[in-house]
Amino acid sequence: MSAFTAIGEDREIDQNEFTPGIEPQATWCPGCGDFSVLKALKQAMPEVGRTPDEVLLCTGIGCSGKLNSYFESYGFHTIHGRSLPVARAAKLANPGVEVIAAGGDGDGYGIGGNHFMHTARENHDMTYIVFNNEIFGLTKGQTSPTSPKGHKSKTQPSGSAKDPIRPLSLALASGASYVARTAAVNPNQAADILAEAIEHDGFAHVDFLTQCPTWNKDARQYVPYVDVQQSDDFEFDVTDRQEAGEMMYEVESKLYEGEVLTGRFYKNDRPSYGEEKRATGEMPEEPLAERYFDEDAQWERAADELIEKHT
Amino acid sequence: MSAFTAIGEDREIDQNEFTPGIEPQATWCPGCGDFSVLKALKQAMPEVGRTPDEVLLCTGIGCSGKLNSYFESYGFHTIHGRSLPVARAAKLANPGVEVIAAGGDGDGYGIGGNHFMHTARENHDMTYIVFNNEIFGLTKGQTSPTSPKGHKSKTQPSGSAKDPIRPLSLALASGASYVARTAAVNPNQAADILAEAIEHDGFAHVDFLTQCPTWNKDARQYVPYVDVQQSDDFEFDVTDRQEAGEMMYEVESKLYEGEVLTGRFYKNDRPSYGEEKRATGEMPEEPLAERYFDEDAQWERAADELIEKHT
């Protein structure tokens, strides 16, 4: 029997189970978009049939990183920009665990950009939610990699001279196999997208637009938003890389013109990293973590296997 | 008068000036593609009209990083993956200097990936040459981010389970304004492309295929290669982002099928970071470095400008 009976447990799940008794009320600022991510995520959990004890939520540092405090599950609130490498190893160690990583736009696209690129290319089977408020929230409102050009802040008093990064295009070019954008103002779409992302067998990237009324006061609240899947104005095939790429480019550009386009942009079924790695024989079939709890486990001895080469 | 008379000096330039007297012969392995980068770069210099004293070459660590030892100019052989941030600040400090950064595929796309992405988006006016040998050369042959899937090495004994990254696509998605690929086997194209890249006013990324006969023995030597600009089989507009993107995707995929496609893929005239930053008023019009050599410079006093706020 597994040492991890929470994994795959089949029972009714109530989204309230994901509200921690210790900090039931989040302390984000009034009107913060982060509340919506929390809500959507809680809402998605019963849909994907996972209980708090089988979910590992890894976050970075930022207002976004506080998600861990308000979402009941196993959690690892790591350091700024490093949620992905921590998360993906946990998945390799115990593929039965549902691994979700989350962080801010500074956390994920700024300091953590390299891990984003490499985790996407490796296509680890996990979900990555980026709270994109186009600002550094927790450090009090500096320009972030997604802040629009010309954006004024304390550290860019005359306005940013930098074009913002294109998170969706980067995810695609890097190799993410599921790419979507949703917005705090769009709670049902958000919950659906998160559920899809979690169920996707590969690296699912969700760029979640979360308004920051405190530091991005004059920024749009991401309304009105358009769901590209619902709108007749957009026609493209989410499984076609080229069409997806063009759509993403448009979506990214339009955001800075005030048009909020959301939805699923790309979905592809290439094997996840775990599958690839098992196929090469470089990863055990049984979850590695199980072995440490198996009293009958046979541990290989270096002396038996290797010393002969040296004699 | 400028304190930097080497800058913009107008005189005959001989490419041999770029051969250092101290290490005139490079010690790369016989047959190494790195020799070609060195040759092409030396060849490009008279074309762009720059002398050794007005060029700053910043490299990372790797076989590629040794370029500094064999190319005579100002040089900063930095640390693994960090040539770009060092280089771009030097350019901001003294825009008259011709700044070139160079490194390996591990250096630039692995550990340095985040700087690559952000330097490209900021569109600093500089050239970035990546010696792409699809391997970690200096550390003795481990899988690199561009090694093909299935590539066996000491650290991936059963073959890499990772899809290689797409350096050209990433450059484009990140915002590079000049993107090209050339190969060591193609010395004239290489010199031309490097000259173009250097003359380009923005971030120019050149992915330079450099065979590593020592660790990538069975890898192709990048022959036969095709120059997409010379071949009738390819038709696309290098100034059209979408067409460029599709071309890059094909080029990247084909490489792993044994077809070596090279040439210019993208060129765009958006303003360089220096121009943008000067336009916002956050960068002085005169090269900042000049001021330190100007005996008549007026240095602002904190007491005069700022203390009033505190009284």
Add this chain to the structure above:
Amino acid sequence: MTDQELIWRIAGGSGDGIDSTSRNFAKALMRSGLDVFTHRHYPSRIRGGHTYVEVRAASEEVRSRGDGYNVLLALGDSFARNPQEDAYYGKEELKPLTENFDDLREGGVIIYDEGLIDEEQAEEVGLHEKAEENGWYVYPVNLRAIAKEHGREVMRNNAGIGVMSTLLDFDTSYYEEIIGEVFNEEIAEANRTVIRDGAGTAEEFDEHPDLQMPTAEEHDEEQALVSGSDAIAYGSLDAGCRFISGYPMTPWTDVFTIMSQNLPKFGGISEQVEDEIAAASLALGASHAGVKAMSGSSGGGFALMSEPLGLAEMTETPVVLVEAMRAGPSTGMPTKPEQADLEHVLYTSQGDSTRVVLAPGNHEECYEQIRTAFEIAYDYQIPTVLIYDQKLQGELRNINVSFFDREPDGDPGSVLTEDEIEEAAHHNSGKFQRFNYDRDKEVSPRTVPGQKGGRYLATGNEHNESGHISEDPTNRVLQMDSRLGKFEYIREELDEKGNQTHYGPDEAQYGIMTWGSHQDTVFEAVDRLNEAGHSVKALGVSDMMPYPAEEVTAFLESVEECLVVEMNATGQFRGLTQKELGRFGPKLSSLLKYNGNPFEPAEIVEGFETSINGEELGDTTMKYVPAAGD
């Protein structure tokens, strides 16, 4: 007016305007002729949570946080209620009251906003009981209502100021003057009305507290109210620094922000970049190109600078980094002070450390030592780190304006001009010899890109005289000895600067040593101890590397025992002292605090008395670590 000191706390939620109100208040007191010193306490949270700022004011010099406080303006946390967001949480809004009970002195004054803090709730938490026990004067006023009546809710802070003016006989004219400077006339007027209304309301109270405002006499000269961060930023600008690269991180962000806002005006460049590895690397690139450059960070951000810092050491690239400490390890307590990054800053990065580390003890030293940092870095071509902490960063303090009246320094240090390059040593291939064996004060002058005839190679590998990579053992030793040999000359230079601060009677029986931001708190404690009949002197050490061995030796030799006061759990500075001057180990004991709150002077007094009496500390917020037995 009295000769009492005022220690005033304003408490509310983050975002309730605590910061600006306290700053204006402190400035007003300063203008009135008092000396002021502030202390901030806040959570790592943008809105809500319990925050306070303390303003200490007296007619004589005030140079530290005091002991406890005597006036509380408790606003209540206005962000504690947020029903739309499911964020209506318990008694949070009471915290600005309840969390401040402990430190209020006997006879102290509480003014609280009835508009947010329910009287009944206040009763429930035992306010009146405690007030009776401690002889507190308690004044509930509906500040919120007053504010709303004349303007917006945020003006309730000023309603509180009004109440105070009546109760403590505080003349609001300077305060109103400042209100006029920071707001447009309409808002200023509304605020003034709020103040007056508050004052009027207070007149209805029968009982007034004993405490009154301290008597102010005009300062001899004009004063400026500055924080440690201001002092560091202004010192950097005056040092000729015109390039900064950084990434935000509390508490370093302040220096970065002040520099970013002013550099464009000063003809310089500020870059906010992708991460701290890049930030430090950019500073190196700019410096390599001839510009005086700095970067910095806190905790984890500085940890990411470890590798570029080593590159600066090996390439002898001048650079100034500042490290603003906060409570660690890891993310720790981001808004709380601590002095636990000393060893990290001294030793991070592989290989033998070749850096200078300075730790200023107060605001003036922040300004002076960052200037010294630039001088040393650029003259000696060595990375120089200024280490300070969240406490010093945010404390406001009045300083003579004339203090800042200094010449800026545009000298790029040991760099050659093109004319000098022509005369200088070159390899016969034409390469400039950047790293000569034969050096004056172990410094080999450098050139910068674009200079004719100056080309050379800077590399993080060991290298020969021309900068080319070399693994020759003899060359290795010569280059290492040059890099490390600089310390001897730097030590001399620092001795001339006199960065260490001595305090108290020359001939004292006992010593107290400290470093960094607690210096002036220790000095205040020394005064009290001597007044109480002890014989104590103190030494505030700023030079961490190279260590001022002679000066400290003389100090330690002159005392019987020495208590080392620092804000960390392992006694890092005491450890450094033992490493450098081991034989004094048996004389040294430690007084440590690492609960996130800085020492108060009385705690140091208590710690000292405990140490000489060989007693146990009653207070569990501190730790006493005696000298190792022989």
Add this chain to the structure above:
Amino acid sequence: MTDQELIWRIAGGSGDGIDSTSRNFAKALMRSGLDVFTHRHYPSRIRGGHTYVEVRAASEEVRSRGDGYNVLLALGDSFARNPQEDAYYGKEELKPLTENFDDLREGGVIIYDEGLIDEEQAEEVGLHEKAEENGWYVYPVNLRAIAKEHGREVMRNNAGIGVMSTLLDFDTSYYEEIIGEVFNEEIAEANRTVIRDGAGTAEEFDEHPDLQMPTAEEHDEEQALVSGSDAIAYGSLDAGCRFISGYPMTPWTDVFTIMSQNLPKFGGISEQVEDEIAAASLALGASHAGVKAMSGSSGGGFALMSEPLGLAEMTETPVVLVEAMRAGPSTGMPTKPEQADLEHVLYTSQGDSTRVVLAPGNHEECYEQIRTAFEIAYDYQIPTVLIYDQKLQGELRNINVSFFDREPDGDPGSVLTEDEIEEAAHHNSGKFQRFNYDRDKEVSPRTVPGQKGGRYLATGNEHNESGHISEDPTNRVLQMDSRLGKFEYIREELDEKGNQTHYGPDEAQYGIMTWGSHQDTVFEAVDRLNEAGHSVKALGVSDMMPYPAEEVTAFLESVEECLVVEMNATGQFRGLTQKELGRFGPKLSSLLKYNGNPFEPAEIVEGFETSINGEELGDTTMKYVPAAGD
């Protein structure tokens, strides 16, 4: 056969097969019954450049590099000529001869490849003159021609072995046996022919050297030839480590490679990732999920691990990191040994350090201490770093095979099972109390994701018992004291392991202390010193943190003076000792070396004699730093 020791050097370019030939040679000697020890010297370059490997062999125990050497097989650098690439460079190919003149003992033997090293050129560099002066025996042979005749050019190494077999009376049967094991029959046969032809050629020489092979007696039990890296990797596997994440960096790459090649066979996972920040972070992620995990790096790569290391401290996540030192700072000399990362490893990362650091002194200790590192890390939930260097990493040495005959350890440490979780403390909301105040040996057992009822929050922020973020001062102190309090129990545990190694007469007048890879070289020097009439004992210290204060105190108290031998420029271990045990400062002096070459025993003898005589060191490759005067 004789009782002399053989110290044999094979020299050529990188890529000339120096490594494999020397390994085969050492193994052959081992099988013949000799004890062997190797030392490698090579440049940071893939092909060409001057490289050598030394094999020291004797009939009694050999545990260190020797003094100089007595047989040179100089192959010449076959990569020094490369005309197509413009890479034809001067006298480079002579270096394997010329660079080795200095250390060859009197009466030594030189065999060189005439096929690459021109006799006339050899004459020009004064070979024969020097040979006459030093009584060397010189044998030019066209090894290249022999090799080409029977096979490929690379076989010239074996032609050299053949020549040696005749000249030194070396029985090639074991060597040929090994050739048969590593090559297919065809190639093996060609190599054997080459050996024989070499042997035949040598018979034409009239004069044979005095030197002969040492006499071999069969070992008592079967021997294995292992490097420090082998020992670390095998120890890790036996410790139950089944996850490694890394990024290549010399010299750490070796451990990473051995693990990567074997982990799949052992049912584990190896991940080569984008950088070292990721590498360390992955190890934390895997450990958090219940797996015994490790990572590691060298110099700059370890510097990048600084921040994740602090995260492990704060979250009490077990992890083992190895740090393989090379000469710094920065990129330094990547293939040269040094012991200058000690302070970096002890202190890097913000906040008070909470890590265990062990420094094994030889191969057996590598195996044992990496196992200890895993035990401590997983039992005490603390990051544990094993620090070693380029020297120990690459040295081959014979060890009894039975030494490795140990039980593997699959125990995940202080982790609860689901049954135990049910019994354990939970917050009333159902959250598991991961960070209890009340602990046994200051350890609060953990759970892992997927376990029912075990959910908790791990955070790098200061946190309360359930793991939630807390800035409460009381909680802060309790949590800090728990994390730091572990050291007391770990110290006890380490004392039981007895990681420190004592050597020499108990009652000695003088002491020598060292740490890490020079331990056995120091011990050899101690033997010689005592033989020469001095009274000296030695202590090799492995526990860097927590420091073995009592044991070192006892040692230092028992001697009059103590010389601390280490391979860095600032005496870092001596500094640590003074920090911990300051009062012994006046007894401690340092013998330092930092030119890229490890100490030879004779140098330590010289250094010791200099130190007690108060003389100057003649040899400028070392530095003597006397005790600080009182």
